[in-house]
Structure formats: structure tokens, C-alpha cells
Amino acid sequence: MHNQVPSDPFQQPATPAAAPPPFPPAPPQPFPPAPGAGQQPFGGPVAPGQQPFGGPVAPGQYPPGYPGDPFTLPPKEGTNxxxxxxxxxxxxxxxxxxxxxxxxxxxxxxxxxxxxxxxxxxxxxxxxxxxxxxxxxxxxxxxxxxxDAAAGIDDVVVTDLKAGDCIRDFDGSGAIYDLPTVACTDPHQAEVYHVYTFPEGSYPGTTQVEAESDKRCGAAFEPYLTPQTENMDIYYLYPRDDSEWRQDRSISCIVVAPSGTLTAPLTK
Incomplete structure (x- = not known):
């Protein structure tokens, strides 16, 4: 029996084992052609007027078929x-x-x-x-x-007029609600010479009120009748309906100079 020296595990065998055959090299592949006119990167044709998929888009625009800005509401029909x-x-x-x-x-x-x-x-x-x-x-x-205040003119409501009030301007046409009063020594056109108040009761009607006003104002002017005043006009303000009657039942008798102005009071 022969003694054999243990083999070195790191020692290469005298005859190396045959290496497996290498894989055959792959044939060279050409790069895909760059997309040209009428072609997309994936090889499909491009219709005239369309842009290749993934191509540049102008700022502020969306590619064809894109639904639009999702944050902008569509226009509403009709008028707001x-x-x-x-x-x-x-x-x-x-x-x-x-x-x-x-x-x-x-x-x-x-x-x-x-x-x-x-x-x-x-x-x-x-x-x-x-x-x-x-x-x-x-x-x-x-x-x-x-x-008016600087000229001493005070607009007075007709229901607040009293005998002796002198009126700067007076127009007897139409409804009158207030009149401009001034001092009787200042030029004025008219003067309140008498105020009469009807007794309490229901409104007697326009005809009766006018007749009573004409009688009362005519009699009250007799003490002031002179050659200088006989050509003056007499007006009277009275309640025209039941509503005004409930507010004030008085009538105001006014003498008006038909032309020119007065510079002195008649009743004082």
C-alpha cells in the first residue's frame, strides 16, 4: 500500500477542463430613423395639419382633443x-x-x-x-x-299763516302749500289780512266752503278799503277736501297788488 500525499485544494489540475462554447454575438441593430415628415415616433403616419404625439405645443394651448383647462368653467347660456x-x-x-x-x-x-x-x-x-x-x-x-335766509325770506306753510304776514310773491293759480313771507317794510306783493276758522264738524263740501270764504273775506276787507286798495285782488285759501279739513279748518284771506309792490303793511 502506497502512501499518497494529499492533493492541494488550491492547485490547478494539470489539464484544465474544456470551457463551454461562448454565445454567438448578436448582430448589430440600426437605430430607428428619426421621425420625418408624415411619420410619428411610433411609425404611424401623421394627417396633414396634425402634430406628432408628444411634439411641442405653443404656450397657453392644449393639444388637439385635449378637454381644455380643467379649472375654467364653460360659458353659460343666456343673460346674467x-x-x-x-x-x-x-x-x-x-x-x-x-x-x-x-x-x-x-x-x-x-x-x-x-x-x-x-x-x-x-x-x-x-x-x-x-x-x-x-x-x-x-x-x-x-x-x-x-x-332766502340771507334776504330775510321765510317759507311758511299755508296752515300756519296769520293776519299781518306779508308775502313776497303770490301766484293764485294751482295748489299752494307754502308761501315766502318777508317783513312788511320790504317790497312784497301780498298780505294776509284775515284768518277765519270753521267750527268743528264734518266737511260741508267745496261749494259751501267757497261761499263762506268769499263772504268772510269780503266783509273782513271793508275796514281796509281805500282809493289805493280798491283795485286790489282778494284771494282766499281754504281746505279743498275732507283730508285737508281734518288737518286745518281755517281760511286765509289775502289781498294782492295787481301790479307793482307794497312797501308798507295794510293791517297795522
Whole structure:
């Protein structure tokens, strides 16, 4: 029996084992051709006027077939109701309320396009003109009152007239609600010379009130009848219906100079 030296596990065998045959190299593949006119990257033809899939898109635009900006609401049909209500309210109620409705309409149309923007703008213009007109009227009234106050003129309601009140201007035509009174030493056209109050009771009717007023005012003017006053006109203010009768039952007798002005009182 022979002793054998243990083999070195790291020692290569004298005759190496045959290596397995290598895989055959793959044939070279050409790169795909760049998309040209009428071709897409995937080889499909492109219709005239269309853009290849994945191609550049102009800023602010979407490719054909894209549903659009998802954050923009589609336009609504018809005219905005707030714009219509604003115009009607401006004429029927108040320009201020109509202007508020118009602003609401413009805000809603901006968020979701709809007809009525021109209507809302017209409402704002009309409302602005109304405000200017009202301001002008108030300015005229204030200026007129200040001018009358500076001239010593006081507008008195006819139910507050009393004997001895001198009236700067008097026009007997139409309804009279107040009269401009001045000092009797200032130039004036008329003067209240008598006031009579009917007794309590129901309204006797226009005919009876007029007849009683004519009689009372005629008799009350006799003490002031002179050659200088005999050509003057006599007017009387009286309650014309039951509503005015309930407020005041008095009549005011007024003597009016037909031409020129008076500069002195008749009753004093």
C-alpha cells in the first residue's frame, strides 16, 4: 500500500477542463430613423395639419382633443339675471341698489362667462348719473334756502299763516302749500289780512266752503278799503277736501297788488 500525499485544494489540475462554447454575438441593430415628415415616433403616419404625439405645443394651448383647462368653467347660456335685475331696479327702485346688483353681475360673469356684461356696465353709468342728478337737486335747494335766509325770506306753510304776514310773491293759480313771507317794510306783493276758522264738524263740501270764504273775506276787507286798495285782488285759501279739513279748518284771506309792490303793511 502506497502512501499518497494529499492533493492541494488550491492547485490547478494539470489539464484544465474544456470551457463551454461562448454565445454567438448578436448582430448589430440600426437605430430607428428619426421621425420625418408624415411619420410619428411610433411609425404611424401623421394627417396633414396634425402634430406628432408628444411634439411641442405653443404656450397657453392644449393639444388637439385635449378637454381644455380643467379649472375654467364653460360659458353659460343666456343673460346674467343679476345684470337684468340691476337695470330694472335702477329705474324702478333706486340707482344705488341697481349698482350693487350690477357689481355682483360683473363678478359672476368674470368667474363664469355669460352675456350681460354690457348691461351691467350701462346700469352703473345710469346709477352714477342718478346720483349726480340728486346731488345737483340738493345743492340747488340748499343754495336757494341760504339765499332766502340771507334776504330775510321765510317759507311758511299755508296752515300756519296769520293776519299781518306779508308775502313776497303770490301766484293764485294751482295748489299752494307754502308761501315766502318777508317783513312788511320790504317790497312784497301780498298780505294776509284775515284768518277765519270753521267750527268743528264734518266737511260741508267745496261749494259751501267757497261761499263762506268769499263772504268772510269780503266783509273782513271793508275796514281796509281805500282809493289805493280798491283795485286790489282778494284771494282766499281754504281746505279743498275732507283730508285737508281734518288737518286745518281755517281760511286765509289775502289781498294782492295787481301790479307793482307794497312797501308798507295794510293791517297795522
Amino acid at each position: 339675471g343679476w345684470a337684468i335685475a340691476g337695470l330694472l331696479t335702477t329705474f324702478l327702485v333706486s340707482g344705488l341698489v341697481g349698482a350693487i346688483f350690477a357689481v355682483i353681475a360683473l363678478r359672476k360673469i368674470k368667474r363664469q362667462p355669460q352675456r350681460g356684461r354690457g348691461l351691467a356696465i350701462a346700469t352703473l353709468i345710469i346709477a352714477g348719473l342718478q346720483v349726480l342728478l340728486i346731488a345737483a337737486i340738493f345743492a340747488v335747494i340748499i343754495v336757494d334756502e341760504r339765499r
